[in-house]
Amino acid sequence: MEPHVSTDTATACPTCGAAVTPGARFCEGCGAPLAGTDPSAPVPRHEPDEAGPISRPTNRQRVTAPEPAVRPCAACGGEVGPDLYCTTCGTKAPSPRDHYRESPAPWVAGVCDRGVRHTRNEDAMALFADPTPDGGRAVLVVCDGVSSSADSDTASLAAARAALEVLVPPLPRGLGTADSEDAAAAAVLSRAAAAANAAVIANSDPSSDNPASCTWVAAVLEGGTVRYAGLGDSRAYLLPDDGPGVQLTVDDSLAQELVDAGTPRTDAERSPTAHTIVRWLGLDAPDVRPRVGSARVEGPGWLLVCSDGLWNYASEPQALRAQVDAAGVTDPEGLALALVEWACAQGGRDNVTVALARVGSQWADSEVREDHG
Structure with missing residues (x-):
């Protein structure tokens, strides 16, 4: 994720030459530590549990990293330390x-990956689903940490969970009434954004010149309706099996401002500042x-929520639909993994997160049982 708007003059990364903002700890282009940071210093991070889904902390609780499990080194068989x-x-x-x-259920799944060029994963996701899609609910949340900000990997995960x-x-x-229902749902989505923002702040160093920040997008499927909300440039799409897909969210970015201007x-999305965001959490x-x-x-069809690590390579809904078709996978986790692997094969220049829910009446219980035993 590119830095948010700043009046500071950008400098160049000594490793890859990409533009970076003053005070950034890591290069957005290659993920390398920048001048003034100690490459050997351990990076504060939250490690997801190695078995099972990530547990959700109470809102505003600071996320702390559990001790990594003792395991053998893949290179020599020695012991891997806590760092x-x-x-x-x-x-x-x-x-x-x-x-x-x-x-969380056979019809909902997500994959969050570091990508190829970054040294750590600053994306995060948090998912919920009822056991079956027949009248069931699903919630997909994706956050993308801003690389120029401190502790964005920890903060993005805390925000998604909150x-x-x-x-x-x-x-x-x-x-x-329809208007009243819309207003009530919008109020809950706004509260979710506020809770995510509080979690980012709780996982930030207030004395930092670049406190933790991230994008945020959420989609709630309920009763045949998708309610969605976003800040930044992570996105939600609705991709029917038949007919044109649609990008649900609108980016808060300089690229979108160019699009709005004609x-x-x-x-617009190829411009040097395309991924510079104008709104964020933090x-x-x-x-x-x-x-x-x-x-x-x-x-x-599919409800797809993703970070820009995916749509960098397929921004338009029809382009994403083509990749879904090319994957030839009907299992949500398998499809999410296929899309992440495809993004990495295109260069993987950013972290990649893909969350999917299978939507529509034709996703029968028999299909769920067949795909997942």
């Missing part, structure tokens, strides 16, 4: 945070009220 370096040969072991998966806590209960129905989307966020909206599910 993930082998105590015998010094080889760094992969962190569980680099790649993790969640599948928002999920707010969105797991059924949405209120308001006073019974620049073709392809050109201590220095100017406004944490999300854009909200809703859409009806008219037939079978």
Whole structure:
């Protein structure tokens, strides 16, 4: 994720030459530590549990990292220490945070991956689903930490979990009218964004010149309707099996401002500042009220929530639909993994997160049982 808007003059990364903002600890282009940081210093991080889905902490609780499990070094067989370096040969072991998966139900799943070029995974996700899709609810939350900010990997995970806590209960129905129901749902989504923002702040160093920050997008599937909200440029899409797909969310980015001014989307998203965001979560966020909206599910298809690590390579809904078709996978976790692997094969220049829910009446219980035994 690119830095948010700053009046500071950008400098160049000494490793890859990409533009970086003053005070950034890591290069957005290659993930290398920048001048003034100690490459050998351990990076504060939260390690997902190595078995089972990530547990959700109470809102505003600071996320702390459990001790990594003792395991042998893949290079020499020695013991991997708590800092993930082998105590015998010094080889760094992969962190569980680099790649993790969640599948709360057979019809909902997600994959969060470090990508190819970054040295740590600053993306995060948190998912919920009822056991079956027939009348069931699903919640998909994705956050993308801003690489120029401190502790963005920890903060993004805390934000995703905090928002999920707010969105797991059924949405209120308001006073019974469509407008009242929309307003009630929008209020809950706004509370989820506020909870996510509080979690980011709780996991930030207030004395830092670059306090933790991240994007945030959430989608709630309930009763054939998708309610969604976002800040930054992580996105939600609805991709029907038949008919055109749609990008549900609208980016808060300089690229979107170019599009709004009449620049073709392809050109806007190729501009040097395309991924610079103008709204985000964090201590220095100017406004944490999300854009909200809703859409009806008219037939079978996919609800997809992702970070820009995926849509960097397939921004338009039809391009994403083509990759879904090319994967030839109907299992949500298998499809999420296929899309992540495809993004990495295109260069993987950013962290990649893909969360999916199978939507529509044709996703029968028999299909769930067949795909998952």
